Amino acid sequence: MAKYIISRLLQSLFVLFGLSLLIFFIARVMPGDPARVALGSLATHEQVQNFREEMHLDKPFPVQYYFWLRSLLRGDLGKSLYTRRPVTTDLKAYIPATLELILISFIMSLVIGQVTGVLAGYFRNSWFDGLSRLISYIGVATPAFAVAIFFLLFFTYTLNLAPAVGRLSLAAVPPPRITGFFILDSVIAGKFGTALEGLKHIFLPAASLAVANIAQEGRITRTSIAENLQKDYVIAHTVYGIPRWSILFKYLLRPSLIPTVSVMGLAFAYQLSNAFLVELVFMWPGFSRYAVTVMLNKDLNAIVAVVLVIGVAFFLVNVIVDIVVSFLDPRIRLQRTGG
Amino acid sequence: MTPLLEIKNLQVRFKIYEGELKVLNGVDMVIGEGEKVGLVGETGCGKTTTVKSVLRVLPTPPARISGGEILYRGKDILKMKPAQIRSLRKGEMSAIFQDPLAALNPVFTVGHQLYDVIKYSSASRGRKRLSKKEIRARSIAVLKETGMPDSERILSNYPIQLSGGMRQRVCISEALSASARLLMADEPTTNLDVTIQAQILRQLSELVAKKKSSILLISHSLGVVRNLTERVYIMYAGNMVEVARTKDLFADPLHPYTKALLKSVPKLTGEGISRGIRGRIPNYLNPPAGCRFHPRCDHMMPICEKERPAFFTGGDSDNHKVACFLCRR
Amino acid sequence: MKKELLVAALSRSRASFSKGWYKFSRNPLSVLGLIILFSVILTAIFAPYISPYPEHAGAFTNFRESGLPPSLTHFFGTDSVGRDIFSRVIFGYRFSLVLAVVVLSLAMPSGIILGLIAGYYRRRWIEIVIMRITDIFLAVPPLVLALAITVMLSPNLFNQMMAISLMWWPWYCRLVYSLTTSLRHEYFVREAELTGASKAHILLREILPNCVAPVLTKMTLDAGFVITVGASLSFIGLGVQPPRPGLGTMVADGAKRLPAEWWMAVFPALAIVIVILSFNLVGDGLRDMFAVEEV
Numbered sequence: 031m032a033k034y035i036i037s038r039l040l041q042s043l044f045v046l047f048g049l050s051l052l053i054f055f056i057a058r059v060m061p062g063d064p065a066r067v068a069l070g071s072l073a074t075h076e077q078v079q080n081f082r083e084e085m086h087l088d089k090p091f092p093v094q095y096y097f098w099l100r101s102l103l104r105g106d107l108g109k110s111l112y113t114r115r116p117v118t119t120d121l122k123a124y125i126p127a128t129l130e131l132i133l134i135s136f137i138m139s140l141v142i143g144q145v146t147g148v149l150a151g152y153f154r155n156s157w158f159d160g161l162s163r164l165i166s167y168i169g170v171a172t173p174a175f176a177v178a179i180f181f182l183l184f185f186t187y188t189l190n191l192a193p194a195v196g197r198l199s200l201a202a203v204p205p206p207r208i209t210g211f212f213i214l215d216s217v218i219a220g221k222f223g224t225a226l227e228g229l230k231h232i233f234l235p236a237a238s239l240a241v242a243n244i245a246q247e248g249r250i251t252r253t254s255i256a257e258n259l260q261k262d263y264v265i266a267h268t269v270y271g272i273p274r275w276s277i278l279f280k281y282l283l284r285p286s287l288i289p290t291v292s293v294m295g296l297a298f299a300y301q302l303s304n305a306f307l308v309e310l311v312f313m314w315p316g317f318s319r320y321a322v323t324v325m326l327n328k329d330l331n332a333i334v335a336v337v338l339v340i341g342v343a344f345f346l347v348n349v350i351v352d353i354v355v356s357f358l359d360p361r362i363r364l365q366r367t368g369g
Numbered sequence: 370m371t372p373l374l375e376i377k378n379l380q381v382r383f384k385i386y387e388g389e390l391k392v393l394n395g396v397d398m399v400i401g402e403g404e405k406v407g408l409v410g411e412t413g414c415g416k417t418t419t420v421k422s423v424l425r426v427l428p429t430p431p432a433r434i435s436g437g438e439i440l441y442r443g444k445d446i447l448k449m450k451p452a453q454i455r456s457l458r459k460g461e462m463s464a465i466f467q468d469p470l471a472a473l474n475p476v477f478t479v480g481h482q483l484y485d486v487i488k489y490s491s492a493s494r495g496r497k498r499l500s501k502k503e504i505r506a507r508s509i510a511v512l513k514e515t516g517m518p519d520s521e522r523i524l525s526n527y528p529i530q531l532s533g534g535m536r537q538r539v540c541i542s543e544a545l546s547a548s549a550r551l552l553m554a555d556e557p558t559t560n561l562d563v564t565i566q567a568q569i570l571r572q573l574s575e576l577v578a579k580k581k582s583s584i585l586l587i588s589h590s591l592g593v594v595r596n597l598t599e600r601v602y603i604m605y606a607g608n609m610v611e612v613a614r615t616k617d618l619f620a621d622p623l624h625p626y627t628k629a630l631l632k633s634v635p636k637l638t639g640e641g642i643s644r645g646i647r648g649r650i651p652n653y654l655n656p657p658a659g660c661r662f663h664p665r666c667d668h669m670m671p672i673c674e675k676e677r678p679a680f681f682t683g684g685d686s687d688n689h690k691v692a693c694f695l696c697r698r
Numbered sequence: 699m700k701k702e703l704l705v706a707a708l709s710r711s712r713a714s715f716s717k718g719w720y721k722f723s724r725n726p727l728s729v730l731g732l733i734i735l736f737s738v739i740l741t742a743i744f745a746p747y748i749s750p751y752p753e754h755a756g757a758f759t760n761f762r763e764s765g766l767p768p769s770l771t772h773f774f775g776t777d778s779v780g781r782d783i784f785s786r787v788i789f790g791y792r793f794s795l796v797l798a799v800v801v802l803s804l805a806m807p808s809g810i811i812l813g814l815i816a817g818y819y820r821r822r823w824i825e826i827v828i829m830r831i832t833d834i835f836l837a838v839p840p841l842v843l844a845l846a847i848t849v850m851l852s853p854n855l856f857n858q859m860m861a862i863s864l865m866w867w868p869w870y871c872r873l874v875y876s877l878t879t880s881l882r883h884e885y886f887v888r889e890a891e892l893t894g895a896s897k898a899h900i901l902l903r904e905i906l907p908n909c910v911a912p913v914l915t916k917m918t919l920d921a922g923f924v925i926t927v928g929a930s931l932s933f934i935g936l937g938v939q940p941p942r943p944g945l946g947t948m949v950a951d952g953a954k955r956l957p958a959e960w961w962m963a964v965f966p967a968l969a970i971v972i973v974i975l976s977f978n979l980v981g982d983g984l985r986d987m988f989a990v991e992e993v
Contacts, residue, residue: 041833048834056850167727171975173926175933175946176967179953183964187957262471265426270486270543271459285476303839307930311953321842322934325849333846341837359476360527386724 035349042345049341053334054095065111085111085331098334108331112324117335120320125339126210127197128309128316132301133211135236139243139297144290146244147251151286152278154256162248169245174304178238178311185234192234195313198227235312239304243297247290254286288359295348302340372440373551373583374400374423379437381418383653384430390653392418394607394661395437397680400551400583405574407594407615408587409630410604413650416587417467419604420553424464425454441551459490463549465573467556469536473528479539480524483508483546490547511542516572534565541569545576552577553585558593570597591630595619600688603627606651606661608677613689623683623691625666660693668695722987731979738973742791749785757941765959774965777948778955783962786943787969793938794945794973797859797928798921804863806917809870810909814901816871817878829875832868840865841927845936853936855944862927866920873916877909911988918984922977929970945970 065082066073073081082088085108086097101108107117150159172180185191197212198204205215205224213232216225258264259282267277305318313319317339324332356363381393393415400406410416421427423439425446439446441457449457466472474482487504499507505524512520515538528536537557544552554573558566574597577584588594594601594615601618603611603626611624622628629646648665651657657664663673672694680690681697723729746752750771760780768775774783816828835843840862847861881887882905890904929946931937938944940951945966952963 042837044830045833045837048830049837052834053846056847167975167978168971171922171978172971173929173933173967173974175930175949175953176970179949179956179963179967183957183960187960260428262466262468263474265421265424266464266466266472266540266543267474267482267486268426269424269458269462269464270547271455271490272485273455273489276485276489281474281477285474288476299839303841306841306845307933310934322845325846326935328849333849337838337842337846340839340842344838360478361475361529364527364530386721 034352038345038349038352046338046341046345050098050334050338051095053337054091054098057330057333085109098331107335110324110329110332112327112329112332117332120332121317121335121339124315124317124320127212127314128305128318130211130213131232131236131239131309131314131316132298132305134232135239135243135301136298138236138240139247139301142240143244143247144251144287147248147290148255148278148283148286150248151252151255151259154252159252162252166245166249169241170249172241173307174238174242175307175311177241178235178308181234181238182311193231197231197315198224199231202227235308235314238308238311239301242300242304246293246297250293251286251290254289255282258282258286284358288355291351291354291358295344295351298347299344302343371402372399373402373404373442374398374585375438375440375443376419376423377438377440379419379422379439380435381415381422381427382433382435384433385654388654391656392607392653393422394656395677396604396607397609398602398612400585402550402583403581404583404600405577405598406583406585407598407601408585408604409591409594409601410589411650412589414604415607416604417555420464420555420585420587423553424458424462425449459547461549462551462553463544463547464553464555465537465540465544465557467559469533469540470528472540473536475528477527478524479526479528479531480505480508483511483524483539483543486543487511487546507546508542511546512538514545514576515541516568517542533561534569537561537569541573541576545580549582551583551585553587555587556589557586559589566593591619603630606656607653608661608692609680610662610693611689611691612680614686617686617689621685621689623689623696624662624693625668625695626662670694718987722983725983725986727979728983728986731976731983734972734976735980738791738976739795741788742795745788745792749782749788751782751785752789754781754785755789755943765955765962767959768961768965775959775961777951777962778959783948783965786948787945787966790938790943790945790948790966790969791973793855793942794925794928794970797855797862798924800859801863801866801924801928802917802921804859805866806870806913809867810874810906810913812867813871813874814878814905817875818882818897818901818905820879820882828871832871832875835865835868836872841930844927845931845934848931848936853939855938855942858928858931858937862924862931865927866924869920870913870916873912874909877912878905881905881908915981915984915988918977918981922974922981925970925974925977 065078065085065087086094089097098108105118107121109115110117110120113120146162150162153159182194186194193199202224205212205219205221208215208218212228213225216222216228264277264282267281268274272281302318305314305316306322308314309316309319310322317336320332321336321340324336376396376398379393379396380391383390383392396415396419398406398408398419408416408419418427418432422434423441423446427434434447437447441461446454446457473479484504487507488499491499491504491507508524509520512523517523517535517538523531523535523539528539531539541557544554557573558569561569570593574584584598586594586598598615601613601615602609603618603624605626611618611622611627618627619631622631626646633646646665651661651664657674659675660666660673660678663669666673676694678692678694678697680692683689683691683696741748745755749755751758758779758781763772763776763780764778766772766776766780772782772784774787777783777786812828812832816825816832819825844858844861844865847864848858851857851861887900887904890900895904928937929944929949932944932946933950935947935950938947940947948966949963949970952959952961952966955962
């Protein structure tokens with residue numbers, strides 16, 4: 031297992047290196063002068079020139095890249111051309127909000143998707159199966175921003191159930207920062223009112239993010255439950271007198287979880303990219319909204335950093351998924367350890 | 370001999386996109402208490418479907434039992450409630466399946482699966498529940514009984530870590546740990562190589578004899594059945610075509626299909642490779658009318674296309690029955 | 699296990715058309731999807747003749763009729779400058795469908811060819827180069843990179859198409875790669891090799907036809923996905939530029955007027971859902987059609 035993770039790590043280093051190179055390369059093609067864009071049209075020629083030197087924008091492409099790489103190794107992602115702060119500072123400020131959002135939405139989709147998937151697979155061709163399939167078709171087909179708008183219209187404006195925007199209402203005082211997760215921090219600080227407030231605020235954006243994944247995971251689980259239900263071992267276990275519930279929730283669920291967990295890496299990627307849209311709609315002050323802002327401002331250092339952060343996150347999730355799958359599936363585990 | 374299991378005119382159909390497959394076309398069979406019965410037929414003739422019908426594990430839909438009775442000690446299994454069927458499975462009937470790899474759950478260890486099988490089958494008959502230690506000890510004991518080497522270590526292995534023969538031994542252990550009165554072994558050695566086959570079959574029959582259970586041994590190989598059974602059914606395309614005491618059947622086969630089947634076994638006397646049976650098993654969507662074997666039969670008569678032959682008594686014994694118009698007297 | 703399924707699916711792909719249609723039409727939802735899809739395509743093609751106010755697709759203003767709710771004269775209501783939303787949605791479909799067609803016709807052939815080459819020349823430098831590059835593109839979600847690239851190239855429909863196409867070939871490359879690596883050991887490929895067929899013949903005439911079923915299924919499902927990404931980019935403001943009617947752009951504009959003038963966002967959003975839904979339904983039907991029968 032350790033050997034496997036090391037090889038994955040090396041592979042991902044290569045991929046991330048290539049990714050940064052790709053972004054750098056495309057940025058060179060881009061028309062317009064990043065220094066001019068960053069400083070605005072009112073800056074003097076001299077200011078622009080100084081800025082360019084400071085950011086190494088006057089050097090040829092390989093040199094620029096070399097400087098960037100060298101500072102990366104020191105943990106420095108450069109300065110944002112737009113906010114004029116170190117990119118790492120910005121990232122630290124914004125990542126927790128998005129992480130909290132994705133985490134809640136991930137839990138939602140896991141629980142709801144699994145339960146409906148298992149039930150639909152077991153009672154396949156029943157009315158429940160039909161209904162959940164219909165809903166999942168629509169769920170998969172609705173882009174995240176459309177889900178967000180429908181939810182906003184229905185839950186906020188029609189039913190008045192949830193607040194429209196932000197992480198907390200304007201009057202509320204954010205909890206002292208420990209993890210950066212508002213809900214967790216509020217609980218730690220003992221401010222349960224704030225925690226509840228936070229939960230209320232996070233509910234709609236998280237639900238909007240979760241819809242597509244619920245639909246997708248539910249469908250995959252349904253198919254694999256239905257498939258495994260036909261397997262000889264289910265028949266054998268039935269014949270040998272093992273009760274139905276034990277077969278369903280133990281012998282059937284575990285192998286059926288494997289395909290669902292395997293696609294979770296991809297599901298996470300969708301959740302992350304959908305967060306770009308959902309955070310815009312709900313004005314969620316998170317990483318994804320920051321990413322959109324820096325992209326729209328052609329903020330080179332920040333764009334490279336943002337893309338790399340996403341690449342790293344995607345990689346980490348995939349490694350976790352691999353570990354969980356190999357825990358669930360001894361066939362893979364044994365293969366990897368060479369047993 | 371009192372009959373333990375009696376199948377009467379069992380009919381099973383499978384719904385597919387193109388229509389309905391008429392797979393079992395009136396199967397009759399009797400298994401006596403403590404009897405060793407063989408069932409022989411080509412792949413796809415309905416042997417497994419018969420077993421699954423008896424165990425009530427046919428997937429319905431697509432399958433549908435469209436007629437007939439399955440009497441276990443005189444009670445119709447097809448009319449039983451789920452709870453009654455469950456209790457039958459716990460102490461009365463058991464089965465070994467064709468593909469041991471498929472019959473074992475790939476993501477749980479052998480010990481884990483065996484543990485549950487023993488736990489639930491022993492809990493059935495009002496006996497006191499076994500402790501973890503006792504169950505473990507019994508797991509090792511049943512594995513040892515099947516001739517499994519190193520059975521303690523095997524418990525912590527996953528099915529893919531075992532060889533084909535070892536997997537089948539695990540399956541046999543699971544089937545036998547329920548100490549069933551009737552064991553149905555569906556081609557238990559088809560996927561194994563010949564030396565292991567013989568070994569496993571010998572051990573299986575010894576175990577069954579020790580427990581005085583009945584066994585239904587299903588195979589497409591006549592050789593396997595010849596040595597281990599007292600009576601043999603020959604099945605063709607969803608019908609029983611011949612039944613006789615094993616030695617009578619081999620000495621004096623009557624149905625043209627049985628004859629052809631016997632001829633197609635390669636002999637050691639060097640008569641060359643047999644010619645097999647021409648044609649192939651019929652399409653169940655539109656099976657031939659009358660006797661289902663008639664398109665492949667060398668002795669086809671006009672009546673064979675029209676009427677399905679009933680069982681006629683043939684040969685020297687009243688127990689030798691054939692479903693063929695050639696034997697009508 | 700995977701390979702068995704694959705081989706079965708491949709032999710299935712050569713099944714006769716009528717049987718295929720029979721299996722496709724067994725699922726009423728797939729047929730419904732096909733009908734909707736055809737209507738959407740026809741509507742988009744004949745947009746100038748079908749839409750009630752074709753001139754509203756451009757820079758038209760009529761402030762006296764701005765912000766009207768849905769009615770018989772304006773099925774979907776009017777937008778903030780008085781344009782008929784129904785007409786604009788019909789024209790919006792044109793951009794969505796053109797996007798899907800352009801992206802797939804650029805990304806699919808290049809991905810397929812690279813996948814064939816990489817899969818056939820297993821363990822050679824060319825495989826390593828192609829697949830490592832593929833990995834780089836697959837290392838982040840397509841929307842993110844497409845967003846970054848569109849921005850850097852300056853946001854408009856053409857650049858959006860180029861950016862999405864650039865994100866899409868790796869998916870086909872990886873699919874065809876995995877199909878090819880398992881197909882290259884099949885007997886019909888070996889036979890062609892032994893009879894001295896050219897590499898081009900082996901790749902295009904022996905291996906490629908066996909990839910048709912999975913690629914076709916993926917293509918249909920992807921068309922919906924490409925439209926989603928395109929609409930998402932437009933929603934951020936990086937696609938069809940006003941006054942042209944992009945569906946995503948219309949939703950973004952309408953979102954600013956929630957909840958009072960809800961129709962401005964809701965109808966364009968529903969229009970997007972419908973076209974993606976129809977592609978997905980058809981894609982699922984195709985998958986059923988090529989799938990192995992389970993009994």
